[in-house]
Amino acid sequence: DGGITQSPKYLFRKEGQNVTLSCEQNLNHDAMYWYRQDPGQGLRLIYYSQIVNDFQKGDIAEGYSVSREKKESFPLTVTSAQKNPTAFYLCASSTDREETQYFGPGTRLLVL
Amino acid sequence: QKEVEQNSGPLSVPEGAIASLNCTYSDRVSQSFFWYRQYSGKSPELIMSIYSNGDKEDGRFTAQLNKASQYVSLLIRDSQPSDSATYLCAVKMNTGFQKLVFGTGTRLLVSP
Numbered sequence: 001d002g003g004i005t006q007s008p009k010y011l012f013r014k015e016g017q018n019v020t021l022s023c024e025q026n027l028n029h030d031a032m033y034w035y036r037q038d039p040g041q042g043l044r045l046i047y048y049s050q051i052v053n054d055f056q057k058g059d060i061a062e063g064y065s066v067s068r069e070k071k072e073s074f075p076l077t078v079t080s081a082q083k084n085p086t087a088f089y090l091c092a093s094s095t096d097r098e099e100t101q102y103f104g105p106g107t108r109l110l111v112l
Numbered sequence: 113q114k115e116v117e118q119n120s121g122p123l124s125v126p127e128g129a130i131a132s133l134n135c136t137y138s139d140r141v142s143q144s145f146f147w148y149r150q151y152s153g154k155s156p157e158l159i160m161s162i163y164s165n166g167d168k169e170d171g172r173f174t175a176q177l178n179k180a181s182q183y184v185s186l187l188i189r190d191s192q193p194s195d196s197a198t199y200l201c202a203v204k205m206n207t208g209f210q211k212l213v214f215g216t217g218t219r220l221l222v223s224p
Contacts, residue, residue: 031209040120041216042116042200042213042215042216043156043200043214045212048209050209056209090155090156099204099212100146100158100161101158101202101212102158103148103155103156104155105154105155106154106155
């Protein structure tokens with residue numbers, strides 16, 4: 001089955017700790033995205049990548065980092081600099097030509 | 113003014129009724145519009161996209177776009193309790209890549 005997978009489903013972070021969220025897709029999509037969703041708010045763009053080895057900051061990139069070493073993978077690291085990381089993190093992908101973005105199942109990050 | 117605005121609801125309709133969800137946007141040159149459905153605790157799933165003025169129908173769903181008035185709506189005919197979810201409107205902004213800006217969503221409740 002083609003799709004987008006995210007792991008883990010739930011992630012707990014201790015203060016001062018960096019954590020990495022995984023996102024993998026086998027749709028052969030060129031572009032990948034990371035969003036953050038807080039209760040009562042819309043999705044906010046953290047980072048995006050249009051091609052391998054290239055990525056750009058979105059609207060709320062501070063405290064986050066990404067890499068895009070493979071077309072299929074776009075991991076997100078939530079660093080200790082992100083002071084309010086509790087949120088639902090969503091990874092999405094799209095083709096180069098088609099504008100529609102498709103979402104993975106999400107990772108819920110909680111702070112201990 | 114927010115870039116994409118939706119009434120947060122909840123919008124309550126009885127089973128079998130028509131649910132009407134509305135969205136306004138600020139960027140006059142936006143060309144692409146999307147409706148996503150998000151069940152509680154889950155990731156958004158695409159319902160429809162619309163690019164031209166007028167109506168676009170897909171089963172029980174109809175998207176309506178009026179670029180002159182800068183609004184897009186989603187009609188759900190014969191509403192079912194399983195349609196109870198939050199509906200997100202997303203608009204592609206006039207940037208160099210496929211940046212989608214999401215509204216905060218309208219919560220729909222369909223009562224049996």
